Amino acid sequence: MKQLNRQSSLSKQHRPHHHRLSLSRSLASCLLREQRLLFVLLGFLLASSFFLLYPSLTPHPNTLSSSARDTIAARIPRGGGASSVVSAAARRLPVGVRKPSLRVVVTGGVGFVGSHLVDQLLAGGDSVIVVDNFFTGRKENVAHHLSNPRFELIRHDVVEPILLEVDQIYHLACPASPVHYKFNPIKTIKTNVMGTLNMLGLAKRVGARFLLTSTSEVYGDPLEHPQKESYWGHVNPIGVRSCYDEGKRTAETLTMDYHRGAGVEEKRSIIKVQHYVLLKMPHLQTLRKQPMTVYGDGKQTRSFQYVSDLVDGLVTLMESEHIGPFNLGNPGEFTMLELAQVVKETIDPSARVEFKPNTADDPHMRKPDISKAKSLLHWEPKISLKQGLPRMVSDFQKRIMDEK
Numbered sequence: 051m052k053q054l055n056r057q058s059s060l061s062k063q064h065r066p067h068h069h070r071l072s073l074s075r076s077l078a079s080c081l082l083r084e085q086r087l088l089f090v091l092l093g094f095l096l097a098s099s100f101f102l103l104y105p106s107l108t109p110h111p112n113t114l115s116s117s118a119r120d121t122i123a124a125r126i127p128r129g130g131g132a133s134s135v136v137s138a139a140a141r142r143l144p145v146g147v148r149k150p151s152l153r154v155v156v157t158g159g160v161g162f163v164g165s166h167l168v169d170q171l172l173a174g175g176d177s178v179i180v181v182d183n184f185f186t187g188r189k190e191n192v193a194h195h196l197s198n199p200r201f202e203l204i205r206h207d208v209v210e211p212i213l214l215e216v217d218q219i220y221h222l223a224c225p226a227s228p229v230h231y232k233f234n235p236i237k238t239i240k241t242n243v244m245g246t247l248n249m250l251g252l253a254k255r256v257g258a259r260f261l262l263t264s265t266s267e268v269y270g271d272p273l274e275h276p277q278k279e280s281y282w283g284h285v286n287p288i289g290v291r292s293c294y295d296e297g298k299r300t301a302e303t304l305t306m307d308y309h310r311g312a313g314v315e316e317k318r319s320i321i322k323v324q325h326y327v328l329l330k331m332p333h334l335q336t337l338r339k340q341p342m343t344v345y346g347d348g349k350q351t352r353s354f355q356y357v358s359d360l361v362d363g364l365v366t367l368m369e370s371e372h373i374g375p376f377n378l379g380n381p382g383e384f385t386m387l388e389l390a391q392v393v394k395e396t397i398d399p400s401a402r403v404e405f406k407p408n409t410a411d412d413p414h415m416r417k418p419d420i421s422k423a424k425s426l427l428h429w430e431p432k433i434s435l436k437q438g439l440p441r442m443v444s445d446f447q448k449r450i451m452d453e454k
């Protein structure tokens with residue numbers, strides 16, 4: 051009996067130990083069960099990330115080779131700033147992952163900005179289709195790509211619909227200088243409205259990204275200085291320039307409406323807008339040995355951007371996940387008289403200035419605020435007016451030679 055009691059007291063003494071043991075066992079088995087689940091989850095994650103990354107890791111025949119990168123670098127003197135494009139592209143892609151080749155449409159691609167953009171896209175390994183009606187653009191601007199199998203040139207007016215299978219659309223087609231857009235104002239507004247509608251319709255149908263090149267003219271004669279993207283502008287809606295200013299503003303409205311609508315109907319379509327301040331320098335007149343025309347008293351201010359900086363900004367914006375508008379301009383502000391002086395100093399000290407009466411609704415000042423592009427796109431122009439002018443001389447001299 052004593053023994054029995056001792057045993058029962060012993061078993062009582064051992065019970066907490068047993069209890070702890072069984073507790074830790076059940077805890078261990080529970081952990082093991084959970085770990086199993088953890089291992090299953092880990093395996094699933096590894097497998098899915100492998101399959102997601104696999105297509106981009108597979109080398110594509112058209113992906114950027116080191117020699118293609120050299121080609122970009124070799125173009126820097128002509129376009130300038132291309133090295134920053136390579137670094138901008140590299141910034142967004144993980145190490146070892148190459149940019150897949152895309153099919154890209156550039157409307158207005160034989161124009162001044164368009165042709166420099168085409169150079170860069172082809173150098174980056176993309177396939178490019180240019181759609182242009184040759185209103186102001188010239189075939190010579192893209193002649194060096196005609197034998198490239200990744201390049202296609204279509205003579206087409208964007209006011210008519212066009213069907214293409216593409217991944218990205220850069221919509222640049224538009225008469226751009228006052229002389230050209232005032233030449234046929236009805237056609238100018240038709241191009242901006244119907245042309246933009248047609249290209250947006252295409253973007254929606256094929257799920258392509260869309261980028262509209264707007265203009266700083268949407269700010270009109272601004273009452274805010276410098277101009278932020280949030281500024282609504284001060285535009286004469288019935289003046290002689292409104293076919294262009296209001297045309298581009300409507301094009302922006304359409305783009306944002308398609309973006310908002312497309313967010314519901316077509317999730318793949320990411321629509322972007324941008325403004326920029328134009329650079330077309332230097333005065334071709336100086337190179338042609340003609341006097342430089344300065345309208346009004348020449349005290350109106352403008353900002354001038356070197357074309358490669360702009361192209362860099364356009365590509366960076368298209369590749370990013372941000373929706374516009376973005377000011378892609380150079381905040382350096384000059385009066386027209388200061389510009390004429392810089393042109394004289396850098397191109398021809400004997401160049402003369404000829405004053406002419408100013409055109410109606412000419413803006414008094416223009417300077418973009420680019421803080422949004424700087425903080426979100428990590429983009430800013432690199433080439434100043436003084437650095438840009440000499441670089442452009444050889445390019446423009448070649449254009450003048452081609453004209454003869």
Ligand SMILES: O=C(O)[C@H]1O[C@H](OP(=O)(O)OP(=O)(O)OC[C@H]2O[C@@H](n3ccc(=O)[nH]c3=O)[C@H](O)[C@@H]2O)[C@H](O)[C@@H](O)[C@@H]1O
Nearest residue numbers: 158161162163182183184185186187222223224225226265
């Ligand atoms: O903000 C600006 O100043 C302009 O900058 C660029 O224009 P840009 O390259 O300077 O001017 P052009 O060399 O005249 O290029 C315009 C291109 O559009 C083409 N275009 C013009 C009119 C038209 O109806 N369809 C069309 O395809 C022209 O043939 C030309 O190739 C952009 O293409 C314009 O959208 C923008 O308005």
